Amino acid sequence: MGSTGRRDDGRLAGVRDRDEEGRARNARPRDGLGRPLPYGAAGVERQPEGVVRTPEETVAQAQALLDAGKPFHAHEVFEDAWKSGPEAERALWRGLAQLAVGLTHAARGNVTGGARLLRRGAGALEEWARGAGQWRPHGVDVAGLTAWARERAGAVESAGTALDARESAPRLR
Incomplete structure (x- = not known):
């Protein structure tokens, strides 16, 4: 950091990234698994926050991201649905977000955290x-996803190593 109070990346020291309403936002670039990269590095495009989608759009976009090996980004899509959807469905979307973040941690090599979040998401669903009284809301195969999550949790624990996010991606429908 120089005498101007600027960091090596040109940002002011101690200044947090904020949106137009003043809420904290992390503008750091991220890799495909959502890990922060140094400022100025080329990262994977982030999902815009606060997007209101139909349930069908949410599931389709999240599936495309999961298929691309980007469960962190799928988690962000589910989080938008959880925060903006009807109260009666918030636990559904939160459970799906937990599955996606569990896969994220498992793919990053966090065996314990990944397995724990996969099981927590399965239980929530x-x-x-x-x-x-719904096991296929919006076409989502809740029973299949809970079985997938428990199987993946066991697999990551047995292997003791990171999962491949793309190869391990679930089918939502």
Whole structure:
């Protein structure tokens, strides 16, 4: 850092990234698994935050991101649905977001955290489906996803190494 109070990347020291409403936002570039990269590095395009999508758009976009090996970005899509969707479906979208972030951690090599989040997401989805009486909301295969998540959790623990996010991606429908 120079005498001007600027960091080597040109940003002011101690100044946080904020959006137009003053909320903290991290503008650092990220890799395909959402890990922060140094400022100025070429990263993967982030998902815009706060986008309101139909459930069908949410599932389709999240599936495309999962298929591309970008579960962190799929998590952001599910998070938008969780925050903007009807109250009765928030636990569904939160559970799907947990599955995506669990796969993110497992792909990053965080075996314990990945397995834990995959199981937490599976439990959340099952609880929501029992309460709602729906196992295929918006075409999402809740039973298949919970089985997938538990199997992946066991696989990452058995292997003790990172999963390949693209090869391990679930089918949402």
